[in-house]
Amino acid sequence: MRLKRPSLFLIILSLLCLQSTVVRGNQVADTLAKYSNEELLDKAFYTHSTFYLEYLEKRKLSVDETKLLYQDLGRLLISEGKLDSALIYYTKLDSLSAKTADLTNQVVAKLSIGELHYRKKEYKKSQAVFEAAQPLIEELPxxxxxxxxxxxxxxxxxxxxxxxxxxxxxxxxxxxxxxxxxxxxxxxxxxxxxxxxxxxxxxxxxxxxxxxxxxxxxxxxxxxxxxxxxxxxxxxMYSSSVMRKVAFGQLYLFKKEYDKTIPYLQDVINLGDSHNFKEYQYKARVFLAIANYQKGNYSESLKQAETAIHSKVAIADYIDFEMEALRYAYLSSKAIGATEKAMEYSRLFIEQDAAMNDNRKSNFVNSFINNLEVSKLEEDIKSTSNSNNLLRYGLTSFAILTIGLILFSFYQVAENKAIRARIEEYMDQMENEVSSEGAVVVPLKKERHVNERTASIPKEEMDEKTSRILDKLMEFEQSDLFVDSRMSLSYLASYLGTNTITLSKIINTFKEMNFNDYINGLRIRYIIDRIKNEPQFEQYKISYLAEVSGFSSHSIFSKAFKKSTGVTPSQFLDYLKEEGH
Structure with a gap:
């Protein structure tokens, strides 16, 4: 009986490729026929092979057996690098689990799909799926x-x-x-x-x-x-042990204790050869390239980096191993005087970076440019006449990239200033609204004359009913009833003792906005007050802030927040963190 196991990171198994002739395949099929479905699932688990699962998929399976099959096939296909095929099986698992109200397997499927999108560098899709999994996790027993x-x-x-x-x-x-x-x-x-x-x-x-x-x-x-x-x-000999060896190797690498690093990583490579742990083996090779470069063993560094490049595995990690392999292939090539290789790997690095979707990866570009020593590289290549074109190409690419980064930096600075100005204007506006006895915050795009209009109408010129409703609205604005997701025009009219037509007209006249903008403005002011006064709110996800403030969805909240403040919720939270609120 196999152990229960977590879906993504506890036990990541690799594939043993099995090849045979048609005759032998028939003989094996006859042999497999004597095994039960559960026994075939166990054999697939312990042999790390899709062979038994492919045979099992042809049988008539129960719903639970089908789910196990999808989960195991998905995991093994990931280890084989067949991410699109793995995504198909985990999507099937998600659909079947939702249909049968199997919360546990639905969580397994969603977390696996989120990981797969990250491995494919589809970062926004990955984030969306991870966030969709969170409420399901909370419902688990x-x-x-x-x-x-x-x-x-x-x-x-x-x-x-x-x-x-x-x-x-x-x-x-x-x-x-x-x-x-x-x-x-x-x-x-x-x-x-x-x-x-x-x-x-x-x-x-x-x-x-x-x-x-x-x-x-x-x-x-x-x-x-x-x-x-x-x-x-x-x-x-499962991945928990290999994971730990990689972790020790990375620890000592970061500590710059390279003599301690190398034995751990070499052990991972040896285990990878005998047990087919491709993902950990790939990581170990990249780390070995870095360690050997730092020790001055440039030929060994290049060997490990090139092996990693040619046996690339899609990894879900903050470190971009593909980029680091290219970077150290470039650096070690340059160090041993392999100029053409150096230029080729620098070109591949830049092309790969240009294809990335995630802005934070640009940090690696800056680090790479700092390591290029362009002027020294130019002197090294002058003696090789047939490399002049490559040199010009490389230097031009570096110049264009550098100029692009500088322009982007200026744009970011200007954009950040504009964001800060909008937020500060809104915060000042909120402070002023507090002193005006609860008038609702108006979106920044509107002219600031709502309160002036209300104030310009003498109380005695208003009819008694309007005056009474405005007073009650002021009390309502100071409460937190508006965060009730059931709040509607008819609900509020009933609460204030009037009808929807009268209330709508008063809000349009004296607040100079429609009912939805009025309620959304109150909700946005409410959540901002909580974020400012309760620091833990800065760490909460946008979806949670939306729910707390009474919005039905993340997207509606974000749209209303930007309409009221001029910035997105994320930009507002970043501003507060920078200011130390």
């Missing part, structure tokens, strides 16, 4: 599966570079799983599942600390993970 699902969801924080949030969430996950462990209610494979899950959580925490360069904490947690594996799974 308490237990190990929910804890590990939250850990997998938190990986999006890591991918986004939010390492503090990544560590914080997984420390909470670790605390929850230790409570289950302390209860001593689990036995057998359930207990094995807990220990394996705990080991992976600790690896996650260590990885976050490594990225934050808190090496003492990272090493402490890695040793804890190692102790769990050695105690409970002494013969483990």
């Amino acid at each position: 308490e237990g190990i599966n929910k804890i590990l699902s939250k850990a997998e969801y938190s990986y999006f924080y890591y991918l986004s570079g939010k390492f503090d949030l990544f560590i914080e969430q997984n420390l909470k996950n670790l605390e929850e799983i230790e409570k289950i462990e302390d209860s001593k209610k689990l036995v057998g494979t359930d207990l094995d599942f807990l220990w394996m899950g705990k080991s992976v959580l600790i690896n996650f925490i260590a990885h976050g600390y490594t990225m934050k360069e808190d090496f003492t904490s990272a090493e402490k947690y890695l040793n804890e993970s190692k102790a769990i594996i050695e105690k409970h799974f002494p013969n483990d």
